[in-house]
Amino acid sequence: MVVNWGIIGTGNIANAFASALKHAKEAKLVAVGSRSKQSAVKFGTTYGIPEEHCHPTYDDLFSDPKVHAVYICTPHPYHCELALMGAKAGKHLLVEKPMAMNEKEAVQIINAAKDNNVFLMEGYMYRCHPQTKKLCEIISQGLIGDVKLIRANFSYNGTSYGPESRVWNNELGGGALLDIGGYPLSLARLVAGAARGLPFSNADSLQATGKLSATNVDEWTIASLSFSNNEIGAQLFTGIFADSDCTAEVIGSEGTVRLSSPWRPDVPEMGKPTIVLTKSGEEPTTIEDYATLGTSIFVYEAEEVSNAILAGQKECRFMTWEDSIGQVKAMDEWRRQIGLKYNAD
Numbered sequence: 479m480v481v482n483w484g485i486i487g488t489g490n491i492a493n494a495f496a497s498a499l500k501h502a503k504e505a506k507l508v509a510v511g512s513r514s515k516q517s518a519v520k521f522g523t524t525y526g527i528p529e530e531h532c533h534p535t536y537d538d539l540f541s542d543p544k545v546h547a548v549y550i551c552t553p554h555p556y557h558c559e560l561a562l563m564g565a566k567a568g569k570h571l572l573v574e575k576p577m578a579m580n581e582k583e584a585v586q587i588i589n590a591a592k593d594n595n596v597f598l599m600e601g602y603m604y605r606c607h608p609q610t611k612k613l614c615e616i617i618s619q620g621l622i623g624d625v626k627l628i629r630a631n632f633s634y635n636g637t638s639y640g641p642e643s644r645v646w647n648n649e650l651g652g653g654a655l656l657d658i659g660g661y662p663l664s665l666a667r668l669v670a671g672a673a674r675g676l677p678f679s680n681a682d683s684l685q686a687t688g689k690l691s692a693t694n695v696d697e698w699t700i701a702s703l704s705f706s707n708n709e710i711g712a713q714l715f716t717g718i719f720a721d722s723d724c725t726a727e728v729i730g731s732e733g734t735v736r737l738s739s740p741w742r743p744d745v746p747e748m749g750k751p752t753i754v755l756t757k758s759g760e761e762p763t764t765i766e767d768y769a770t771l772g773t774s775i776f777v778y779e780a781e782e783v784s785n786a787i788l789a790g791q792k793e794c795r796f797m798t799w800e801d802s803i804g805q806v807k808a809m810d811e812w813r814r815q816i817g818l819k820y821n822a823d
């Protein structure tokens with residue numbers, strides 16, 4: 479049995495996911511939906527999709543009986559409406575991050591998945607990567623003692639993208655936090671949870687500051703969070719104005735663990751992925767055998783989701799619905815504090 483996938487949108491990440499599907503077990507790309515027949519056919523030609531399954535509208539993709547699961551990878555503000563359409567059509571859903579613009583939308587999407595008995599995951603793909611599993615093992619096995627502080631960053635230089643590009647455009651959900659800031663936030667929530675033997679933990683408090691661009695999206699923003707009755711702190715940074723460290727570090731009572739490339743360990747341009755474990759008073763140990771280097775991170779995600787669907791599960795064990803709700807609530811609060819608003823609010 480394989481899961482037949484359809485893709486909605488033909489942009490940057492649609493191509494990465496389509497390429498990964500070629501290598502994923504239990505998964506096959508069978509259809510694509512675009513806003514135009516021309517781009518659907520262009521995409522379909524690249525990935526071997528027959529022309530009758532290259533759809534000129536998203537609606538047509540959702541009506542395609544050959545499709546079991548849909549990967550929604552349009553700009554963020556369209557995720558909610560499309561996820562609701564997909565659930566209603568009985569399709570299993572992998573919705574790119576952020577799944578929703580705000581908590582209200584996230585609740586609507588999850589309710590639609592429940593009502594229509596379909597699988598749904600918010601596409602934080604790094605959660606499915608063996609490197610992330612290894613990090614959680616290090617934490618939960620107590621190899622660095624009690625977790626005290628989590629530091630994580632994700633930034634890139636998007637200054638050469640035009641003001642109309644989705645990352646600088648408020649109407650398209652632009653800005654650092656929604657595009658990439660969700661990764662450090664979700665890692666902090668993951669690690670704070672692992673420290674207590676839980677799949678995730680929500681912060682008790684969050685204090686943020688940031689700078690909005692002339693186009694009214696966040697150029698950079700930083701936040702301090704506290705978890706577990708102030709036993710664990712987190713410092714998170716994200717920005718789209720400059721290339722900077724994209725790393726994560728967890729400091730414990732008996733050592734530290736540092737990931738050199740936590741988000742895209744499969745992309746050499748983001749640096750050689752290592753986990754460096756330093757126990758107090760000992761030499762650092764570098765762990766590199768946690769992953770098949772070079773395998774696209776989307777292969778892990780596509781296989782994880784396909785297997786869950788084939789097993790009749792509705793949620794992904796690495797990113798549950800409750801986790802997505804905790805994530806969007808924290809994002810909403812973070813945005814409130816820096817005055818970042820979108821049409822969906």
Ligand SMILES: NC(=O)C1=CN([C@@H]2O[C@H](COP(=O)(O)OP(=O)(O)OC[C@H]3O[C@@H](n4cnc5c(N)ncnc54)[C@H](OP(=O)(O)O)[C@@H]3O)[C@@H](O)[C@H]2O)C=CC1
Pocket residue numbers: 486487488489490491492511512513514517518551552553554556574575576601602603644650656657
């Ligand atoms: N997990 C990950 O590593 C990544 C996730 N993402 C997420 O995926 C989503 C898409 O990002 P990305 O692929 O970079 O975006 P792109 O702009 O490259 O592509 C988005 C696609 O969505 C469709 N679309 C529908 N409405 C619009 C619109 N008004 N303006 C522009 N495009 C529209 C278009 O496809 P068509 O014309 O065929 O309909 C377009 O090609 C985002 O939510 C982002 O957060 C992005 C990059 C990495």
Ligand SMILES: O=C1OC[C@@H](O)[C@H](O)[C@H]1O
Pocket residue numbers: 634657658
């Ligand atoms: O999720 C993402 O990760 C990689 C970034 O380049 C991209 O803009 C973002 O959407």
